[in-house]
Amino acid sequence: xxxxxxxxxxxxxxxxxxxxxxxxxxxxxxxxxxxxxxxxxxxxxxxxxxxxxxxxxxxxxxxxxxxxxxxxxxxxxxxxxxxxxxxxxxxxxxxxxxxxxxxxxxxxxxxxxxxxxxxxxxxxxxxxxxxxxxxxxxxxxxxxxxxxxxxxxxxxxxxxxxxxxxxxxxxxxxxxxxxxxxxxxxxxxxxxxxxxxxxxxxxxxxxxxxxxxxxxxxxxxxxxxxxxxxxxxxxxxxxxxxxxxxxxxxxxxxxxxxxxxxxxxxxxxxxxxxxxxxxxxxxxxxxxxxxxxxxxxxxxxxxxxxxxxxxxxxxxxxxxxxxxxxxxxxxxxxxxxxxxxxxxxxxxxxx
Amino acid sequence: xxxxxxxxxxxxxxxxxxxxxxxxxxxxxxxxxxxxxxxxxxxxxxxxxxxxxxxxxxxxxxxxxxxxxxxxxxxxxxxxxxxxxxxxxxxxxxxxxxxxxxxxxxxxxxxxxxxxxxxxxxxxxxxxxxxxxxxxxxxxxxxxxxxxxxxxxxxxxxxxxxxxxxxxxxxxxxxxxxxxxxxxxxxxxxxxxxxxxxxxxxxxxxxxxxxxxxxxxxxxxxxxxxxxxxxxxxxxxxxxxxxxxxxxxxxxxxxxxxxxxxxxxxxxxxxxxxxxxxxxxxxxxxxxxxxxxxxxxxxxxxxxxxxxxxxxxxxxxxxxxxxxxxxxxxxxxxxxxxxxxxxxxxxxxxx
DNA sequence: CTGAAAGCGCTTACAG
DNA sequence: CTGAAAGCGCTTACAG
Numbered sequence: 073x074x075x076x077x078x079x080x081x082x083x084x085x086x087x088x089x090x091x092x093x094x095x096x097x098x099x100x101x102x103x104x105x106x107x108x109x110x111x112x113x114x115x116x117x118x119x120x121x122x123x124x125x126x127x128x129x130x131x132x133x134x135x136x137x138x139x140x141x142x143x144x145x146x147x148x149x150x151x152x153x154x155x156x157x158x159x160x161x162x163x164x165x166x167x168x169x170x171x172x173x174x175x176x177x178x179x180x181x182x183x184x185x186x187x188x189x190x191x192x193x194x195x196x197x198x199x200x201x202x203x204x205x206x207x208x209x210x211x212x213x214x215x216x217x218x219x220x221x222x223x224x225x226x227x228x229x230x231x232x233x234x235x236x237x238x239x240x241x242x243x244x245x246x247x248x249x250x251x252x253x254x255x256x257x258x259x260x261x262x263x264x265x266x267x268x269x270x271x272x273x274x275x276x277x278x279x280x281x282x283x284x285x286x287x288x289x290x291x292x293x294x295x296x297x298x299x300x301x302x303x304x305x306x307x308x309x310x311x312x313x314x315x316x317x318x319x320x321x322x323x324x325x326x327x328x329x330x331x332x333x334x335x336x337x338x339x340x341x342x343x344x345x346x347x348x349x350x351x352x353x354x355x356x357x358x359x360x361x362x363x364x365x366x367x368x369x370x371x372x373x374x375x376x377x378x379x380x381x382x383x384x385x386x387x388x389x390x391x392x393x394x395x396x397x398x399x400x401x402x403x404x405x406x407x408x409x410x411x412x413x414x415x416x417x418x419x420x421x422x423x
Numbered sequence: 424x425x426x427x428x429x430x431x432x433x434x435x436x437x438x439x440x441x442x443x444x445x446x447x448x449x450x451x452x453x454x455x456x457x458x459x460x461x462x463x464x465x466x467x468x469x470x471x472x473x474x475x476x477x478x479x480x481x482x483x484x485x486x487x488x489x490x491x492x493x494x495x496x497x498x499x500x501x502x503x504x505x506x507x508x509x510x511x512x513x514x515x516x517x518x519x520x521x522x523x524x525x526x527x528x529x530x531x532x533x534x535x536x537x538x539x540x541x542x543x544x545x546x547x548x549x550x551x552x553x554x555x556x557x558x559x560x561x562x563x564x565x566x567x568x569x570x571x572x573x574x575x576x577x578x579x580x581x582x583x584x585x586x587x588x589x590x591x592x593x594x595x596x597x598x599x600x601x602x603x604x605x606x607x608x609x610x611x612x613x614x615x616x617x618x619x620x621x622x623x624x625x626x627x628x629x630x631x632x633x634x635x636x637x638x639x640x641x642x643x644x645x646x647x648x649x650x651x652x653x654x655x656x657x658x659x660x661x662x663x664x665x666x667x668x669x670x671x672x673x674x675x676x677x678x679x680x681x682x683x684x685x686x687x688x689x690x691x692x693x694x695x696x697x698x699x700x701x702x703x704x705x706x707x708x709x710x711x712x713x714x715x716x717x718x719x720x721x722x723x724x725x726x727x728x729x730x731x732x733x734x735x736x737x738x739x740x741x742x743x744x745x746x747x748x749x750x751x752x753x754x755x756x757x758x759x760x761x762x763x764x765x766x767x768x769x770x771x772x773x774x
Numbered sequence: 775c776t777g778a779a780a781g782c783g784c785t786t787a788c789a790g
Numbered sequence: 791c792t793g794a795a796a797g798c799g800c801t802t803a804c805a806g
Contacts, residue, residue, distance in 0.1 A: 082563060084783055095793045100785060108791055130545045131491065132783035135482045135798045151507040153713070160502055160528065172542060175501075175526050177511065191523060194481045212433065339717050361714070362504070366690050368719030435799055446777045451801060459775055483799035486782045776806085782799105790792085 083124040091120035103128065134196065143171050143389065144192035146202035148180040148304075153362040154332060154378050155203065158218065161382025162201055169390055171198070180304045182207035199227070199389045201382075205303070214392035218385040220274045221405055228388035229405045230381055234274050235281030237374045237410040241328050241356045242285035244372070244412060249354060249419045251326040255297040255317050256282045257338060258330025258358070259305055275300065278330045278358060297324055301334055310337025311344070318345060318353075325353060326418075332359035335371060343368075350419040360413065370415035370422075381408050434475040442471035454479065485547065494522050494740065495543035497553035499531040499655075504713040505683060505729050506554065509569065512733030513552055520741055522549070531655045533558035550578070550740045552733075556654070565743035569736040571625045572756055579739035580756045581732055585625050586632030588725045588761040592679050592707045593636035595723070595763060600705060600770045602677040606648040606668050607633045608689060609681025609709070610656055626651065629681045629709060648675055652685055661688025662695070669696060669704075676704060677769075683710035686722060694719075701770040711764065721766035721773075732759050 089099040094113050102109045102117035109117075120126070134140040143166050147155040163173045174197060176188040185207025192200060193211040202208065203219040214227035221229040245251040259275035279298070286293045299313045310329070314337065317324055329335040335357035342349055349355050349369050357364070357373035364371040384406060414420050440450040445464050453460045453468035460468075471477070485491040494517050498506040514524045525548060527539040536558025543551060544562040553559065554570040565578035572580040596602040610626035630649070637644045650664045661680070665688065668675055680686040686708035693700055700706050700720050708715070708724035715722040735757065765771050 085785095086783080096783090097785080097793055097795095098791085101792090104785085110791055113791080127541060127545050129486075129547060129783050131482050131486045131547055132798085133785075135480075135486055135800090136783080136785045138798070140482065149511075150501055151504065151511055153502065153504070156502040156507055160500075163528065172525070172527075172546075174523070177514070190478060194478050195523075196480060196482055336714055336717060343717070363687055363713070363718070366687060366694070366718050367714070368717060368721075370719075436801095437799080447800080448777055448779095448802080449775085452776090455801085461775055464775080480799050483782090484801075486784090487799080487801045489782070777804105778806100779804090780802090782801090784798090786796090788793105788795090790794100 083126045085126070085128065087124055088117060088120045088126050091124060092116040139198055140196045141171050142195065142197045143173050144189075144195075144197040144200040144202075145173050145175045146178055146185060146188055146200065146204070147175070148178050148203060148205055150175060150177055152333065154359055154376075157378035158203075158382035158385075161379035162386040163382070165383045165386035166390070178205050178207065180205040199393055201385045201389055214389060216385045216389040216392065218381055220272075222273070225405055227392035228385075230385045230388065231274060231405050231407055232376055232381075233407045233409050234277035235284065237358060237376075238278050238281035238328065238330070239285045240374065240410065240412045241358070241372075242282065242289065244414070244418060245326045245328070245354060245356060246289045246291070249326070251354060252291055253297070253322065253324045254286065254291065254326045254328060255299070255324035256328045256330065257299045257301065257310060257313055257317070257334055258282070258328075259334070260300045260303055262300070272303075275330070282328060294322075296320060301331075305331050305333045307333045307337035307340065310334040311341040314338045314341035315345065318347065327353060327355050329355065329357045332357060332361040332373075335359070335361050335373070339367065339371075349417050354419050355417045357417075364413070365415060369417045372415045372418035372420065373413055374410040375413050376410050377408060384408065434477045436477070436479065438475055439468060439471045439477050442475060443467040490549055491547045492522050493546065493548045494524050495540075495546075495548040495551040495553075496524050496526045497529055497536060497539055497543075497551065497555070498526070499529050499554060499556055501526060501528055503684065505710055505727075508729035509554075509733035509736075512730035513737040514733070516734045516737035517741070529556050529558065531556040550744055552736045552740055565740060567736045567740040567743065569732055571623075573624070576756055578743035579736070581736045581739065582625060582756050582758055583727055583732075584758045584760055585628035586635065588709060588727075589629050589632035589679065589681070590636045591725065591761065591763045592709070592723075593633060593640065595765070595769060596677045596679070596705060596707060597640045597642070600677070602705060603642055604648070604673065604675045605637065605642065605677045605679060606650070606675035607679045607681065608650045608652065608661060608664055608668070608685055609633070609679075610685070611651045611654055613651070626681070633679060645673075647671060652682075656682050656684045658684045658688035658691065661685040662692040665689045665692035666696065669698065678704060678706050680706065680708045683708060683712040683724075686710070686712050686724070690718065690722075700768050705770050706768045708768075715764070716766060720768045723766045723769035723771065724764055725761040726764050727761050728759060735759065
């Protein structure tokens with residue numbers, strides 16, 4: 073409306089400087105709130121910024137400063153509620169410190185993870201947070217792991233109390249409901265050919281936790297009661313494995329599912345086979361499936377404070393970046409506790 | 424192990440050029456596969472790239488080229504399954520064309536959306552795709568809308584067949600199950616104070632669709648049968664509104680929920696009040712809640728091909744960017760059809 | 775086919 | 791308090 077500029081070009085710092093009648097250096101200093109700028113100059117610069125609708129070019133700034141204020145976030149799949157919530161927690165924390173977040177999906181494939189890391193490096197991210205699927209390699213910036221943690225934990229790691237969590241589930245089945253034939257269906261726990269050793273740490277911990285809890289309870293654990301899914305935790309694989317469990321001579325009376333997608337697969341199989349939960353078989357779940365309370369039946373599971381996991385990972389990274397305070401300097405794996413949410417699938421007469 | 428370099432500094436194009444014994448210009452041309460490079464030079468450059476583990480700095484490249492190959496993606500909340508899936512569809516399509524995606528959550532707040540757009544502009548994204556919550560403003564790059572579409576549709580828009588979709592649901596309730604007292608609980612359809620006119624277009628379309636379908640069926644529609652939620656589609660709000668519906672003198676025998684989170688809120692209220700679905704009341708849902716089939720009861724809903732919606736939006740943007748082929752050049756709202764998925768919550772004896 | 779040079783938009787010692 | 795100058799790492803006309 074007012075003056076029509078010859079070009080639609082976005083205003084640059086030079087435009088602002090010209091409009092304010094100062095040098096680019098002074099304009100820059102005024103904008104960044106740095107010292108050594110006269111109040112008068114500062115005011116003219118701000119006025120020009122306002123008038124021109126100037127917004128500094130992040131690219132140029134990052135290139136010059138050597139820091140992008142960007143953090144890469146690698147997850148297997150944002151469409152999985154757990155990762156989506158953890159992501160939001162991390163994002164919120166990071167944005168509060170002026171960082172922004174680049175999200176990449178790895179689809180639980182090590183090579184896609186490696187490719188994503190390369191991309192992130194090309195974009196000069198200042199750090200990464202990742203739920204690794206085994207494709208991690210150092211890209212020269214601090215890395216914080218969450219959910220699944222490799223042997224070398226980099227700048228920090230946040231994981232769940234996997235063993236204790238499974239223990240809570242088993243103990244409940246045994247102590248409250250008197251189950252003796254309990255099967256386990258969890259994430260892979262062994263090293264797959266061609267994979268990095270670290271990948272299945274949390275799967276291993278959960279399985280160890282299961283064995284330990286069964287041992288403590290003095291219960292027999294036939295090998296056919298222990299099943300592990302594919303690396304992608306595909307629900308249809310869980311459905312197939314559950315069907316196998318049901319076909320056993322002495323079928324289990326309870327199933328502990330070691331991850332939320334697996335739980336849904338288990339329920340799917342049970343629905344298909346018209347096996348009633350919890351009447352015919354009890355089901356408990358390591359993670360909370362989305363809307364666990366509205367499922368048929370409501371699923372007893374472990375609440376793992378997804379958001380908090382993301383927040384905490386972000387805080388550790390901020391600490392590593394020298395910004396925030398990670399709360400701790402020792403680089404041990406930090407464990408987030410789990411809480412048992414009793415619903416109906418275990419046999420309790422709740423909700 | 425081999426040679427230890429003095430600095431841990433990342434190799435730059437200059438390092439590659441030096442190592443290959445050519446100028447930076449030639450190295451650059453060799454890398455980008457451009458013409459006018461001798462095979463010998465090309466080979467030496469590639470060898471140097473390999474040896475040094477060089478990866479071009481995207482920041483510098485983007486600054487120089489004036490294009491970042493980055494696309495901003497704005498959604499209300501990635502933790503909502505629909506958006507997560509649409510995001511993945513868009514991301515896949517864009518990455519196949521060499522773009523990468525910056526995701527931002529707006530929490531359905533217009534001001535957060537505006538702030539996110541400013542950030543995106545600062546990062547010089549080449550385009551944006553957004554499910555707007557009313558905070559859109561032009562940032563000088565092509566914009567494609569999906570899900571919710573403003574009056575000025577920018578470079579393109581993909582939306583659902585809102586009216587037809589609601590029609591499918593109502594028709595099913597009427598034709599198959601003979602319902603006559605059908606209530607509607609959907610997203611806001613009216614302009615809120617201080618909001619951009621465009622925000623609630625899809626809410627309006629769904630409500631219009633509901634009224635139209637009821638009219639076609641010759642059914643009465645008492646005003647108290649029509650409820651709209653808050654702008655954020657909070658499930659607890661839906662729970663409260665459902666409770667009100669149940670308390671009506673002549674309570675409805677069926678509820679059409681106009682969005683997935685609302686559906687979950689409706690079910691929550693029904694569970695709380697021990698109202699049985701579909702025995703006491705039928706429920707149908709516009710969107711598919713996650714694992715609609717495992718809910719109690721499995722929910723009859725509209726499958727809206729979330730991923731495809733994201734893909735299509737991405738294709739339109741690519742077309743606007745002059746890259747891909749959008750399939751169409753006219754800038755009308757593109758509509759994605761919806762399919763009825765019959766399950767048990769409507770009263771059908773399925774699943 | 776090749777290289778010297780300019781420049782993308784910013785920031786930051788360095789002199790004044 | 792201020793500005794001239796160099797430089798972040800790349801690309802691209804332009805001359806040869």
